[in-house]
Amino acid sequence: MTSSESQAREEMARLCKSLFDRGFSVGTAGNVSVRLEDGILMTPTNVRLGDLDPDRIAKIDKDGNHIAGDRPTKEVFLHQAFYETRPDAGAVVHLHSTWATALSCLEDVDPDDCIPPLTPYVVMRVGSVKRVPYVKPGDPRSGDLIRALKGKYAAVLLGNHGPVVSGKTLFSAVCAAEELEETAKLLVALRGQKTTLLTNDEVADLKATFGTI
Structure with missing residues (x-):
């Protein structure tokens, strides 16, 4: 085992424990992956x-x-599809976090933009989020749904299931997953209220300053 793989394994264990300890994952829900030079x-x-x-x-x-190691998550197809369509992706985080999962269950959410630009940080760290139709956990069709997006989205909501977020590094993917969850919480809390979103110009300014996801 190379030193870089050993470091990646240690970082995965540390950051996954942090997610679990803070309630972003419960029971055996959720799965995380990291891309290596010779595999995942x-x-x-x-x-x-x-x-x-x-x-x-x-x-x-x-x-x-x-x-190597124990048998991988049954969502292997989901992770592979992100790596195949997003060459810069170095990690993928799939959670069943409460508020993002709640959002994935709502009937009147725009599937093409289910996390609108409520705050600058969701624009900077997550970008646009697509909701894809429900398929049962572990179904290879989940990979087909991601491939059909052709790498356009760094994050998606799986219908009635939860969020999946990719990032250039594991740390950035974890931070983006946390930002998505907190924004989903705000969106659900503000439902029925008159809400001001960032304008197109403000979103464009953020992308020009900080880059796109």
């Missing part, structure tokens, strides 16, 4: 994010073959 590290199936053993984190090769 993935959280194992049926293991709480707060209990990861770095040495037992699953590893698959570039062809999707399981080559």
Whole structure:
């Protein structure tokens, strides 16, 4: 095992425990992956994010073959699709966090823009978010839904399921997932209220200053 892989395993265990301890994941829900030069590290199936053993984190090769660690999450297709369509993605975080999952269940949410520009940080760290139709957990069609987006979105909401966020690094993906969750909480809390969103010009200014996701 290379030193970079060992460091990635340690970071996964540390950041996943942080997510679990702060309630972004409960039970064995959620899964996280990190892209390596020779494959992908993935959280194992049926293991709480707060209990990861770095040495037992699953590893698959570039062809999707399981080559090390425990058996990977059943959402392997979802993660692979993000890496295939977003070449800059270095990590993917899928959570069942409460407020983003609640948003994924609401009938009147715009599926093409389900996280509107309520705050500058959701624009800077998450970008536009697409809601894709429900498929059962572990269904290979989840990968097909992500591939159909052709890399346009760094984050999606899986219908009636929860958020999936990619990032250039694991740290940035975790931060973006947290930002998405907090923005979803604000959106649900503000439902029925007269809300001011950032204007198109303000969003464009943020993208010009900080770049796009």
